[in-house]
Amino acid sequence: MNLFGNILYVSENAVNQETSIMRAVSLAENNQGNLTVMDVAPVIAADIDLPYGRPISNEVQSAIVSERRKMLEALIEPYKKHLDIRLDVLVGTTFLEVIRAVLRNGHDLLIKPAENPGFIERLFGSDDIQLLRNCPCPVWLTREEEKSKYEHILAAVDFNPDMPDTIEQDLNQQILGLSGSLALSDFASLHAIHVWDAPAEAMLRTWANDSREASATYVEGVRSSHERAYNRLRQQLIERIGKDNSDYLSPEFHMRRGVAATVIPEIAKQLHADLVVMGTVARTGIAGLLIGNTAEAVLEQIQCSVLAIKPPGFVSPVQL
Known part of the structure; x- marks a missing residue:
């Protein structure tokens, strides 16, 4: 059964993601689907000065994007012979750019290694929590101990x-x-x-x-x-x-x-x-929803992967 035809994998550089990318590649192969591997670079403020007094330029931002792309290329290198994988590096806030990519490209599954956020990030909403709340397609958050089967x-x-x-x-x-x-x-x-x-x-x-x-x-x-x-x-x-x-x-x-x-x-x-x-209990038309819902509470307490599914008709409050 072909479950997912257009998969988006979002890189999480702070954790070991070897087994997670293997899972994404395996799913794409088994479903005869497309796979895009994506990263989001932070925006570098234009008015920050370098040590020699020269302001940050577009070239510096481009260099950061280029470095992120090299990291993605290294991540997918073992699988390039088996699957045609598209790479994309965007600039901005991670969860916003990821959701916009899902809306823009019609992805039907998002796979991402789970973060290990600190207390403040958990309190105000890490990228993972924001994706659970607002991403319109199923969100598969994997753990470092992810098994191939x-x-x-x-x-x-x-x-x-x-x-x-x-x-x-x-x-x-x-x-x-x-x-x-x-x-x-x-x-x-x-x-x-x-x-x-x-x-x-x-x-x-x-x-x-x-x-x-x-x-x-x-x-x-x-x-x-x-x-x-x-x-x-x-x-x-x-x-x-x-x-x-x-x-x-x-x-x-x-x-x-x-x-x-x-x-x-x-x-x-x-x-x-x-x-x-599991599902999220979101209802269509409710923006900024579900702080502290069951899916989020479960994610905080378990060490295995979570696949969270939105109810039919869900509309993300994030727009292109």
Whole structure:
């Protein structure tokens, strides 16, 4: 199955990215797609003086761009015989230029080695966080320990069984379908996780005449409704990837009570997950969205790679 036809890889010079670029090249080859490898050089202020009093010129900025291009050429050198890789070096703010490149060139996947930002960067939004929030295509943030072939993939889905949401349902289908295809491609085990909770339990214990029975009945009712909806998703996955593929994968479906931002990292660690595939909860038309959403919270807590998918109809607040 060809999942991605136009892949953008963004270089992260501060980390070891050998295995990450291998993943991007492998995906492009397997999908018979295009691969662009890109870097963004910072803008050099024109009024900064050099030691001899000569102002920074366009030539100096061009030299920095040229040096970045040489670094990209060295990065892709081992793969040039296998794939025609396009190189691009832009100047500006990294996340803005990356998103504009996605919009301009119609990329359907962004791969980037994850940063290791300091506290201030995390607080105000590193490039990775900004890409998770605002990039319109799926964002695949890889770790330095990236494997050439994954062994365990975890798909995280979320839904409200009492208030079905078409956007949410479509997003879950994308998550499960993509996770299944990647698991088949890498011969990896596939796990799915759904986290639920019963928020009114404490209130029932306070106000009901028979508080224990009332709260137990309520919790079981909530659990059952989530389980039924989850089973429907399981059946839809089988239909999407085919019964033979489903029998081969034998995906395991986990349902845990708790807070998603806590439970997902816990089960990812238990399963030794190499990749967590999940959605962002962004809704169309909301700009500057989702500070502290689940995808961001999970990224902060796990050591494996994350593939974050936007819901259908998402429009990035960043414009060309």
